[in-house]
Amino acid sequence: MTTTAVQGGRQRSRPKRRELFCPSHPDEFLVGGGKKYFLHLLSPEQLVIRGIKATKAKLIIQAYPVLVLSNEWLEQLYCSECGCSRWCHVIRHDKIAHTVKWAPRDLWEQVAHVDGVYGNPTVSQFTSREARRHRQQKTAKGKKLFDAG
Secondary structure, three states: OOOOOEEOOEEOOOOOOOEOEOOOOOOOEEEOOOOOEEEEEOOHHHHHHOOOOHHHHHHHHHHOOOEEEEEEEEEEEEEOOOOEEEEEEEEEOOOOEEEEEEOOHHHHHHEOOOOHHHOOOOOOHHHHHHHHHHHHOEOOOOOEOOOOO
16 A cells, blocks of 8 residues: 555645745746845834834834834845846735735845845945946046947
């Protein structure tokens, strides 16, 4: 007797994948699996934007000065139709259903342990330093080194 299909009197089903669809191509799945950067709220206004009443939002922020949202995060996701990875703002509604939007730059201010001065946290120090160095180089005529003409 084999126990592959039935184990313990009930049939086991494979858990469903989370459904992340590209904002530009609604029929295309996004592939992720990298680090999630959870959003932190510091003011009652940020809670009011998310649908909580103003009086309740003030009480929550007084009780928890830094509120970590477990259902909202930034994650780098890959779309095979676009052919690139982009940072996305993911909002989880339940285990499977999610809303995905392209992450605006100012949303990184709500992420802890990420310094906005240095930009993307996944870029190495060497790459950041080299990019700054090339931005600052100029020719003898005062033009930037990589300007055309």
